[in-house]
Amino acid sequence: MTRTRKYHLALVGVAAAILLVALIRLITGADEITSSGTFAAALMLAVPIGLAGLGGLWAERAGVVNIGLEGMMVLGTWFAGWAGYQWGPYAALVAGLLAGAIGGLIHAxxxxxxxxxxxxxxxxxxxxxxxxxxxxxxxxYKEGSPANQAGAGITTSPAMSSAAPELSLPLLSDGPDWLGSLESTRWFLIGDVAGILRGLTHNVNVLVILAVLMLPLTFFVLWHTSFGLRLRSAGENPWAAESLGVNVYRIKYIAVVISGAFAGLGGVFLVFVSTKYVEGQTAGRGFIGLAAMIFGNWRPGGLAAGAALFGYADGLQLRSQGAITSFLLLGAILLLIYLGVRARRADGLSALTVKDYTAMGAAVVGAAVLFWLWLTVDRLPNEFVFITPHVLTLLVLLVASQRLRMPKADGVRYRRGEQH
Incomplete structure (x- = not known):
């Protein structure tokens, strides 16, 4: 499949997803599904997950498994909060990057x-x-210290001296709020697209733009430069790379330090949002970022899709707990689509294996159960609402695991001249 065709299929997939979500909104009447507020929240929640996932991508493409992303994010948040209250957001950015990079260096x-x-x-x-x-x-931050007097405590830093700048993208957000006017009409598809665009373009934190730019930059460096080729070769067959003169040790060190810096940058973003460090504010996002990277098959585009999915689920449950029930109908429709795709790929019923019948039967039962729950349940208990993003993480990984291909030497202990 050519790269151009892959891009076309990706665009078709995005369009189909928007159409499906708009249809769910129309059927259920849950306007929050495509509201600008939900997508603004989803963007803010997806960015730290995506940055942590990028950190995992850099390390694992070089053959080093990095499940320490959560700890590196924690280091980034603390040092960003400490530097931010004294010298402002730019110092917070540098301090968080360095702290995460040091965590990566320790891992390397x-x-x-x-x-x-x-x-x-x-x-x-x-x-x-x-x-x-x-x-x-x-x-x-102990009692009596200058920082404590500025509003800090053992579990929190003082607020940053100034907030991180926010931008609104030109054309879509300049002048009259025409996107907001279209969104308020709630016309099918038109109002939904307007809400999505408005949520993604109004009052965007500058670090969001930086994080989004890191995705194509990572793709270019890893897949279109000689350095990226050497790095990926270290993750596929380090001994073959060594035989061609690649300094595998140095490549792995660089990759893991960059990995930690990305995780630290995710921590900086959390501090920018809350304007200070708060203990426990990473809330497992490093692990979800790792899951998003695996879902994305160790590629930036797939990683972005995974981070967006998890961020959207988290943002929707924060904006409207009642709208989470619409996920039941969405899940039923997706299972039916999966059933149709699997049946179409089969070359007649005689070509189906026991595994195919089992998967298709499970999809039918799952779709029926989800549809029944959507018809009968008006509001999910809070406990189920709060774990929705994590359940979604597990389900997505379960489905995606059938097509994954990790780097061949990922996690393999490398010693120069000792090929396994």
């Missing part, structure tokens, strides 16, 4: 130099990040 030293198991090192960093930040908070 453990895994690349000393050959520590990648999972064990990542777990250690996830424990180290919160521990170090809590210790620093108790030392620097």
């Amino acid at each position: 030293i453990a895994t690349v130099t000393f050959g520590v198991d990648h999972i064990i090192s990542g777990v250690a960093i996830n424990l180290l990040g919160p521990g170090v930040t809590r210790f620093l908070s108790e030392v620097l």
